Amino acid sequence: DSGVTQTPKHLITATGQRVTLRCSPRSGDLSVYWYQQSLDQGLQFLIQYYNGEERAKGNILERFSAQQFPDLHSELNLSSLELGDSALYFCASSGSPYEQYFGPGTRLTVT
Amino acid sequence: ELKVEQNPLFLSMQEGKNYTIYCNYSTTSDRLYWYRQDPGKSLESLFVLLSNGAVKQEGRLMASLDTKARLSTLHITAAVHDLSATYFCAVAPRFGNEKLTFGTGTRLTIIP
Numbered sequence: 310d311s312g313v314t315q316t317p318k319h320l321i322t323a324t325g326q327r328v329t330l331r332c333s334p335r336s337g338d339l340s341v342y343w344y345q346q347s348l349d350q351g352l353q354f355l356i357q358y359y360n361g362e363e364r365a366k367g368n369i370l371e372r373f374s375a376q377q378f379p380d381l382h383s384e385l386n387l388s389s390l391e392l393g394d395s396a397l398y399f400c401a402s403s404g405s406p407y408e409q410y411f412g413p414g415t416r417l418t419v420t
Numbered sequence: 421e422l423k424v425e426q427n428p429l430f431l432s433m434q435e436g437k438n439y440t441i442y443c444n445y446s447t448t449s450d451r452l453y454w455y456r457q458d459p460g461k462s463l464e465s466l467f468v469l470l471s472n473g474a475v476k477q478e479g480r481l482m483a484s485l486d487t488k489a490r491l492s493t494l495h496i497t498a499a500v501h502d503l504s505a506t507y508f509c510a511v512a513p514r515f516g517n518e519k520l521t522f523g524t525g526t527r528l529t530i531i532p
Contacts, residue, residue, distance in 0.1 A: 311462065340518065342518070342519075342520075344520075351522060351524055351525070352508065352510075352522035352525075353522075354519045354520055354521065357518060357519060364518075365517060365518070365519045367519055399462065399463065403518065406451070406512075406518055407451065407468055407470070408465065408468060409453075409465070409518070409520065410465065411455075411462045411463040411464075411465075412462060413461070413462045414461075414462055416460075
């Protein structure tokens with residue numbers, strides 16, 4: 310158990326809908342990262358927040374957005390969902406540049 | 421753009437044998453990571469390699485880093501069934517940038 314929690318574990322929704330994925334980092338970790346894992350794209354970095362501020366951006370679609378709240382939990386919002394958005398979404402947290410601890414993931418299925 | 425290549429993509433080996441997974445990356449990097457992923461599960465951190473010549477070992481797994489060749493290896497010694505999983509290497513380009521770029525992964529199957 311990495312200490313990073315993600316909810317929900319599974320999410321099934323229809324095309325065009327909007328969902329919110331939630332992540333609670335390890336106690337004391339200020340950085341939160343979001344990754345997407347799909348069969349065709351592999352593991353891709355989406356976005357990083359550090360202490361509430363956006364720090365780095367990767368291949369994140371404009372339909373996706375994220376934020377980190379004062380209590381350091383983070384949410385990833387996915388809107389106008391398409392079939393191709395079906396994937397495992399991981400959150401990771403770190404307290405140093407040397408480690409990233411991954412949460413259990415949220416499996417999103419868009420039908 | 422940083423690219424990370426792993427090979428092989430699939431590896432089926434018998435228990436007791438040794439094998440090596442290779443990870444090449446395209447630009448200078450400060451940190452290289454190895455992760456393990458079981459089917460449908462999260463990523464478990466195995467090693468973090470920070471400098472040229474770094475070698476780390478845990479049980480039957482040993483990882484090394486050659487920053488000049490931009491190459492890392494994950495060596496499996498006397499494989500056992502419990503090591504069956506997908507192994508990923510990931511690279512962070514430089515300090516101050518913690519975005520990880522992952523390799524394609526190597527699916528390792530250990531046959532009794």
